[in-house]
Amino acid sequence: MTLFKKQLPEEVEVGPDSAALFRFGEQCNYRCPMCSNTGDPSLFFHKRDELLRRAAFLHAAGFRRVVVTGGEATIHPDFWTVVEWLGAHGICWDANTHGRSFAKNGFAQRAVGLGLERAIVSLHSLDPKTSAEIFGVREGDHHATVVGVQNMVEAGVDVMLNCVLNRLNLLQLDSYLRGAIELFGAETKFKFVFPTTIGKGGAWEGIVDLRYDDVRESVLTLKDRGRELAVEVSFESFPNCILAEPNATNYSRSTFGESHYLDDATGDRVYSMHHIEAELSAYGEACRECTARRHCPGIAYRYAKRHGVGELSPFGPGDQSTANVSTAGPG
Numbered sequence: 001m002t003l004f005k006k007q008l009p010e011e012v013e014v015g016p017d018s019a020a021l022f023r024f025g026e027q028c029n030y031r032c033p034m035c036s037n038t039g040d041p042s043l044f045f046h047k048r049d050e051l052l053r054r055a056a057f058l059h060a061a062g063f064r065r066v067v068v069t070g071g072e073a074t075i076h077p078d079f080w081t082v083v084e085w086l087g088a089h090g091i092c093w094d095a096n097t098h099g100r101s102f103a104k105n106g107f108a109q110r111a112v113g114l115g116l117e118r119a120i121v122s123l124h125s126l127d128p129k130t131s132a133e134i135f136g137v138r139e140g141d142h143h144a145t146v147v148g149v150q151n152m153v154e155a156g157v158d159v160m161l162n163c164v165l166n167r168l169n170l171l172q173l174d175s176y177l178r179g180a181i182e183l184f185g186a187e188t189k190f191k192f193v194f195p196t197t198i199g200k201g202g203a204w205e206g207i208v209d210l211r212y213d214d215v216r217e218s219v220l221t222l223k224d225r226g227r228e229l230a231v232e233v234s235f236e237s238f239p240n241c242i243l244a245e246p247n248a249t250n251y252s253r254s255t256f257g258e259s260h261y262l263d264d265a266t267g268d269r270v271y272s273m274h275h276i277e278a279e280l281s282a283y284g285e286a287c288r289e290c291t292a293r294r295h296c297p298g299i300a301y302r303y304a305k306r307h308g309v310g311e312l313s314p315f316g317p318g319d320q321s322t323a324n325v326s327t328a329g330p331g
Contacts, residue, residue, distance in 0.1 A: 031136030
């Protein structure tokens with residue numbers, strides 16, 4: 001099997017629209033069995049002074065937007081100190097979170113007051129038992145995440161729900177979409193993700209042997225249902241041919257337009273996010289002639305080595321877009 005990768009530069013210039021992914025450490029109070037973090041103890045927790053140094057580094061480099069993440073950034077004891085520093089220095093911030101902290105009284109309002117505009121919230125099922133199993137917590141924690149999302153919406157945060165597909169939730173996706181609209185409103189956005197096996201949770205039985213053929217029908221149904229319900233439904237880490245759409249826009253790790261990744265080990269260097277994504281992805285030899293290759297994220301290199309590329313069906317010159325997915329985010 002012959003594979004190839006896109007060759008993209010490791011460094012790109014920081015501009016007015018650039019945004020950096022800013023990790024507060026991998027510490028988290030949820031224990032998702034599919035966690036994509038490394039599990040490296042040296043990356044578990046960054047102290048306040050180190051986070052402020054990193055924030056100052058990003059400011060000096062020209063960044064005026066960051067996406068704070070972890071682990072779970074909101075449980076860091078100096079979370080408020082750092083986001084206050086960001087706001088005071090003209091840096092907008094978005095959050096990648098499981099949302100539980102926002103269930104606390106006044107938390108969402110305070111965050112909005114300090115500049116929070118957008119949040120990606122991990123929520124993989126609306127069935128409490130299933131959700132608790134995927135989160136690795138009790139059902140009460142699932143309910144706290146739901147309340148946290150409701151509080152964010154009420155406070156004016158632009159919320160996108162992040163649902164990672166796995167063997168526990170595949171049969172629930174239609175009811176998930178409908179139920180989330182009822183709970184959180186039609187302005188809520190949705191992103192459905194094909195899981196990665198790179199991190200410490202890569203061997204979990206819910207994802208380790210999950211294939212595109214296992215989820216293809218569900219994904220196409222989600223596309224149709226999103227149009228029917230007039231909500232924004234997007235996808236991450238799906239080749240365009242799996243989405244059956246040459247011009248589909250795929251989110252990847254850069255959902256909020258993160259152009260750069262702040263080195264989590266050293267905190268003193270940024271890398272092109274698209275370079276990192278290209279290094280982790282691959283294409284089959286037949287993809288060279290695919291008319292969608294420029295927009296397509298390919299498939300995870302590890303997935304290709306394990307399962308091959310036989311599920312891919314490259315598009316030819318006569319293939320046309322069958323529908324619109326999302327036009328937001330990077331191509």
